Amino acid sequence: MFPPVPNPTTQPVPPKFGDQDLIRRSASTVTPPAQRQTEVAKLIDVSKCIGCKACQSACIEWNDTHPEIGINTGVYDNPHDLTPDMFTLMRFTEWENPETNNLEWLIRKDGCMHCEDPGCLKACPAPGAIVQYSNGIVDFIHENCIGCGYCIKGCPFNIPRISQVTHTAYKCTLCSDRIAVGQGPACAKACPTQAIVFGTKDEMKEHAAGRITDLKSRGFANAGLYDPPGVGGTHVMYVLHHADKPEIYAGLPNNPRISPIVEAWKGVTKYAGLAVIGFAAAAGFMHYLVAGPNRVSEEDEEAAEKLTGEEPRP
Amino acid sequence: MSTDYDVEKGDSVHPGKPVTVDRYTAGARVNHWITAISLVLLALSGLALFHPRLFFLTGLFGGGPLTRIIHPWIGVLLFFSFFGLFLRFWKANLWKREDGTWLARIRDVLTGHEERLPEVGKYNAGQKFVFWSMSALIIVLITTGLIIWDQYFSVFTTIEQKRWAVLIHAIAAICAISVWIIHVYAAIWVRGTIRAMTRGSVTGGWAWRHHRKWLRELVGKASKGKSTPAE
Numbered sequence: 228m229f230p231p232v233p234n235p236t237t238q239p240v241p242p243k244f245g246d247q248d249l250i251r252r253s254a255s256t257v258t259p260p261a262q263r264q265t266e267v268a269k270l271i272d273v274s275k276c277i278g279c280k281a282c283q284s285a286c287i288e289w290n291d292t293h294p295e296i297g298i299n300t301g302v303y304d305n306p307h308d309l310t311p312d313m314f315t316l317m318r319f320t321e322w323e324n325p326e327t328n329n330l331e332w333l334i335r336k337d338g339c340m341h342c343e344d345p346g347c348l349k350a351c352p353a354p355g356a357i358v359q360y361s362n363g364i365v366d367f368i369h370e371n372c373i374g375c376g377y378c379i380k381g382c383p384f385n386i387p388r389i390s391q392v393t394h395t396a397y398k399c400t401l402c403s404d405r406i407a408v409g410q411g412p413a414c415a416k417a418c419p420t421q422a423i424v425f426g427t428k429d430e431m432k433e434h435a436a437g438r439i440t441d442l443k444s445r446g447f448a449n450a451g452l453y454d455p456p457g458v459g460g461t462h463v464m465y466v467l468h469h470a471d472k473p474e475i476y477a478g479l480p481n482n483p484r485i486s487p488i489v490e491a492w493k494g495v496t497k498y499a500g501l502a503v504i505g506f507a508a509a510a511g512f513m514h515y516l517v518a519g520p521n522r523v524s525e526e527d528e529e530a531a532e533k534l535t536g537e538e539p540r541p
Numbered sequence: 542m543s544t545d546y547d548v549e550k551g552d553s554v555h556p557g558k559p560v561t562v563d564r565y566t567a568g569a570r571v572n573h574w575i576t577a578i579s580l581v582l583l584a585l586s587g588l589a590l591f592h593p594r595l596f597f598l599t600g601l602f603g604g605g606p607l608t609r610i611i612h613p614w615i616g617v618l619l620f621f622s623f624f625g626l627f628l629r630f631w632k633a634n635l636w637k638r639e640d641g642t643w644l645a646r647i648r649d650v651l652t653g654h655e656e657r658l659p660e661v662g663k664y665n666a667g668q669k670f671v672f673w674s675m676s677a678l679i680i681v682l683i684t685t686g687l688i689i690w691d692q693y694f695s696v697f698t699t700i701e702q703k704r705w706a707v708l709i710h711a712i713a714a715i716c717a718i719s720v721w722i723i724h725v726y727a728a729i730w731v732r733g734t735i736r737a738m739t740r741g742s743v744t745g746g747w748a749w750r751h752h753r754k755w756l757r758e759l760v761g762k763a764s765k766g767k768s769t770p771a772e
């Protein structure tokens with residue numbers, strides 16, 4: 228068992244990280260701090276999850292969101308998708324293992340992965356609406372958000388949701404406000420089976436390695452850690468019993484990366500686009516300097532008068 | 542009859558010194574300026590979101606959220622307003638044989654050697670290029686714009702489709718802004734043009750120099766119109 232984060236003191240403590248620890252800020256350039264904080268991570272061990280949704284309840288409670296009462300359509304997923312009021316969601320899959328003919332009930336806790344290279348942040352046009360702290364947490368700063376939805380296009384995991392009430396984007400914060408004062412995420416705290424644990428990224432990898440060895444010894448030959456390198460690794464990781472097929476876990480992307488379309492949009496288009504506009508303006512300016520105005524001459528006017536003058540007048 | 546398409550409603554010649562030629566009706570001018578103002582506002586509000594360096598432009602629209610809200614609505618206005626212009630102008634912008642020749646001599650156009658160019662109708666090939674490329678770009682912009690208008694239309698398309706749409710929207714916007722620059726520059730460079738869209742008329746000399754075929758046609762029509770009742 229990985230020791231849970233101890234209960235904090237009841238005395239107020241100064242936050243452990245803040246604006247001085249930003250390594251990325253949307254639509255802005257930041258000078259990263261000289262010293263990077265220890266990277267943190269949340270590890271979700273899918274093999275240990277019993278689908279009780281205590282984490283969902285804890286998330287609602289801590290973040291004080293008010294998801295709508297839903298309807299039952301015969302599936303366990305509740306609500307049916309992430310919403311601006313539901314930052315994490317247990318996704319249930321019934322999967323028939325072709326090798327054993329066993330029905331496996333796969334339960335994955337979906338939510339923001341806190342990518343090391345966050346596509347949401349790359350896409351965001353509003354300065355400071357998305358930030359990344361040096362400990363790896365990616366956070367949405369609602370007062371800077373303009374509600375454009377670009378983060379949705381940028382995210383390889385389909386995570387951010389825009390509220391139709393506040394018109395700003397929401398997602399899991401990794402309980403940045405709790406972690407700043409030495410706590411663990413609310414979901415990890417609530418999890419009765421320790422399927423969710425929180426610590427430094429290195430500790431989590433080490434803990435995962437132990438879990439994977441255990442799973443392998445029980446016949447899950449492809450057990451492994453989901454820490455996708457395409458997005459530089461994530462600060463929310465999964466232990467999967469079938470790490471070779473992440474897509475069976477309710478469509479967890481196999482080898483996710485920021486979409487090349489988004490890269491083109493936020494990369495070459497931006498620079499080439501401004502260059503083309505600048506070139507058009509400069510070409511006009513240069514042409515004017517060289518060619519000067521194109522003026523109508525006296526002869527032109529006379530020619531027109533002659534043309535009309537020849538007409539029979541009343 | 543072959544060239545009749547070129548003369549639009551309201552075009553007419555007034556003999557005098559100088560001759561004046563009515564080119565745009567009041568309706569066409571109002572329509573044009575609504576389109577122009579919406580396009581400029583769209584370019585400014587769009588560019589604000591396009592590049593972080595230009596985000597300050599959101600200040601013109603009352604901040605980031607308001608810019609995000611207002612941009613697509615101006616887009617809808619632009620679409621309908623441009624559609625009005627399209628109905629007015631499309632016929633005179635149909636491609637004609639002399640347009641190819643005109644375009645082949647673009648060097649003479651740029652160096653101001655009008656005498657080496659073929660006589661052209663109400664619009665030359667450059668103006669037709671602006672007209673048709675804007676028509677196409679605005680169709681692309683409204684289509685992709687609706688796809689990325691998340692507040693109302695997010696449920697109708699997939700994220701992958703939205704990614705393409707926003708990329709194409711940005712590229713089309715760059716093209717539209719560049720075409721707009723060419724359009725405005727041409728109007729400034731060719732003196733006597735802007736009054737066509739302010740007062741609605743140009744001088745006879747301007748029409749003779751730049752759109753002689755159109756002028757001839759108008760003069761021909763005027764004389765016909767005057768002589769017919771007498772016959």
Ligand code: HEM
Nearest residue numbers: 583587588590591609612613616682683686689690711714
């Ligand atoms: C014709 C109807 C149009 C519609 C419905 C439309 C809609 C949109 C929408 C929904 C966005 C995303 C931001 C937001 O939610 O406000 C956007 C972005 C943008 N629009 Fe439009 N738009 C239209 C026309 C135009 C035109 C004519 C231009 C430029 C001349 C333009 C330039 C831009 C630019 C540069 C962006 C930012 C793209 C980026 O962030 O890379 N749009 N538009």
Ligand code: SF4
Nearest residue numbers: 351372373375376378
């Ligand atoms: S919705 Fe908000 S957070 Fe998302 S990209 Fe737009 S401004 Fe950034």
Ligand code: SF4
Nearest residue numbers: 339340342346347382
């Ligand atoms: S999972 Fe999506 S929302 Fe979360 S950090 Fe990565 S790109 Fe951003």
